[in-house]
Amino acid sequence: MVRAADSPVRGPAAKGSDPEIIGEEVAVLTHAPLVPPPIKRTHSTKVIVTLEVKEVVRRLSDGVEYLFWTFGGEVPGMFIRVREGDLVEFHLNNHPSSKMPHNIDLHAVTGPGGGAASSFTAPGHSSQFSFTALNPGLYVYHCATAPVGMHVGNGMYGLILVEPKSGFPPADKEYYVMQGEFYTTGRFGEEGQQYFDQNKALDERPTYVVFNGAVSSLVGDKAITAKVGERVRLFIGNGGPNLVSSFHVIGEIFDHVYPEGGTVATQQNVQTTVIPAGGSAIVDFKVEVPGTYVLVDHSLFRAFNKGALGMLKVTGPENLLAYSGKEVDAVYLGRQAEAGSAAEKEVASLQAQMKQAIQSDPKIVGLTKEIQIAKGKQIFMQTCFVCHQINGEGIPAQIPPLAKSDFLMQDLERSIRIVLQGRSGETVVNGKTFNGTMVPLNTLSDDEIANVLTYVRNSFGNSGDAVSLDRVRRIRSEAPAAPAAASFE
Amino acid sequence: MKISRVFKFLVSCFACLVAVVSSGSEIVPGMALIPAGRYTPLFRGARETNYVEVAAFLLDTVPVTNARYLEFVRANPKWRRSTVVRLFADEDYLKDWAADLEIGSTVAPDAPVTCVPWFAAKAFAAWAGRRLPFTAEWEYAAAASATRADGLNDPAFVAQIERWYTTPSAPTLASVAQSPPNIYGVYDLHGLVWEWVADFSTAMVTGDSRGDAGLDRSLFCAGGSENATDRNNFPAFMRYGLRSSLKANYTLHNLGFRCAKTIELTTPKCIP
Helix, strand or coil: CCCCCCCCCHHHHHHHHHCEEEEEEECECCCCCCCCCCCCCCCCEEEEEEEEEEEEEEEEEEEEEEEEEECCCCCCCEEEEECCCCEEEEEEEEEECCCCCCCCCEECCHHHHCCCCHHHHHHEEEEEEEECCCCCCEEECCCCCHHHHHHCCCCCEEEEEEEEECCCCHHHHHHHHEEEEEEEECCCCEEECCCCCCCHHHHCCCCEEEEECCCCCCCCHHHHEECCCCEEEEEEEEEECHHHHHHEEECEEEEEEEHHHHHCCCCCECCCCECCCEEEEEEEEEEECEEEEEEEEEHHHHHHHHHCEEEEEEECCCCEEEECCCCCCCCCCCCCCCCCCCCHHHHHHHHHHHHHHHCHHHHHHHHHHHHHHHHHHHHHHHHHHHHCCCCCEEECCCECCCCHHHHHHHHHHHHHHHHHHCCCEEEEEECEEEEEECCCCCCCCCCHHHHHHHCCCCCCCCCCCCCCHHHHHHHHHHCCCCCCHHHCC | CCCCHCCCCCCCCHHHHHHHHCCCCCHHHHHHEEEEEEEEEEEEECCCCCCCCEECEEEECCCHHHHHHHHHHHHHHHHHHHHHCCHHHHHHCCCCCCEECCCCCCCCCEEEEECHHHHHHHHHHHHHCEECCHHHHHHHHHHCCCCCCHHCHHHHHHHHHHHHHHCCCCCCCCCCCCCCCCCCCCCCCCCCCCCCCCHHHCCCCCCCCCCCCCCCCCCCHCCCCCCCCCCHHHHHHHHHHHHHHHHCCCCCCEEEECCCECCCCCCCCCCC
């Protein structure tokens, strides 16, 4: 029999009430954007959580200060991580310098008020209550002292994760991001000490909408980070007090979303997920391409005018296949030009110029070649490597090498034909004679052939031009040559 | 004290007269006359009237200072820091003082005394021949701005009050009477310290400001919004909130008190 929140029985007695509770530990709490480590325990325990309420003046934006009411000295409040079934002994300390009494309503608590009445604490005092984390999920906690909107509006919110007994799938990085809005007497960016503006709050017209308690708290060297190939999980909360967030990461797609902080990833491949005020969501995604990804509330004036911006910086090797970067930058005159008109001629002339400019711009040509190499590598790794090996060395006496191959580099058109039509009979490569058969790979598209040949002709110690699509196309359209070995020599 | 209905009527007329004639002036040194009037509590039951009558009374013009409180503990050894009964005062009682009978340099003699429990404030008032004001009296007096008795109808005044609640606590408290008095001549009702009231424990806020479903809303209503007469009077919410978070032996670094006095021959009507 487990006991609900606010039970007068607590401590060892409550522990004794549930035979599955083994041992006792002190919860590790973290400030955003950090998240306590996943729980490795496989049993329930008694977890002691101590949270200090403090009223502190901190930076809201550059040159802007605000008296935040906080759980743990910062906004958002410290991240609490427990396991489903744990008995949580909660201590709420209200710092002696506080002016206000405060309390805490944890949405993870099952019981009237979520702990608020039991944790109501005068400045310089401390309260204790216990609850069993009956339901797993990601929950908001907040102060519920009157006027509630003002206490929340001054920053009194945070997240508590009740990890399911089965845990979450592994992730390489986990971060804590919480949105909230602030209502200040001065306009956005007005310097100096700012005060809570009751009228703006009542009208739901925030001056600031921010992640993690301040403008730019997740920007520059404070950005969250990951490496290419890593899986990133975000625990996202929204303290409100008024707005619902349309959370989006520019340039990423959430592989999995646990909507509203529940424990089932009911959605995959999501661009923007809604985070209700007083609610949360869990998202994860694998980062494929290096660069900076911007976290926004996609209600965009909040992002670009009120502060709701953060950054995820991903480092690692480029992945031009996933994302090429800018390939062409050209004048575009629209499609309205009529055939034969002066405008159409101008378009044709400009297009010709553009083509020429692209061809003569080594940077773009280089980029095009790099993309072809990256794409060609994928083809090679699906098909060719089986015989020619990953390093292109082939197999002695059986499969001719591609690495540093005189035969390959001598004649591009011959290479294209071999891919299209196959080859059998004697082939001399680097002075060694091979006598085998290569099957035709004419199911590859012209594009794919151009790319894979560009890859092999620029890998394994080879160095050559990019193979153009036109050249492959032309050779495919030729009548198939007689499959005699002589035709190749 | 038993008085006839007629006499009671005459007395209240007299009180009103005094109120009109001597509003803002001192009739007892250090105290100001607060004329009779009506106070609209933040919370009222469904069957109660929306206001309570407040009889004329006297109120200290400034909070009790450290210097004045020192006189009290000199005269009443049982209220000295080292001898006080823990049941009546928690561990932080007079913690800013240097010693039992020494204010020290951390706090100024003419700053409000803080870190005093309700029991001590009540004992001080009795020693001084006074009493603690009731919530209705305190709130009624504190509703007045420097220029008008109904200051709460002035958004600028409300915003000014609110400012104190959203400003960090000063490391050391300022001396009393440093800012202008209100229309009755009373200083520092806002902006310096919280103040004990005689009936602080009747605030009836449960701690969960949104109201526990199990409670009778018409009676308790719990600091939230359901029955609040003025949902936007945030400072009042905060004062009710603070009062209801207290116990009588609690001491806070920014909670002091001042005394009131019933005008002779009248019966206070403000007791809830």
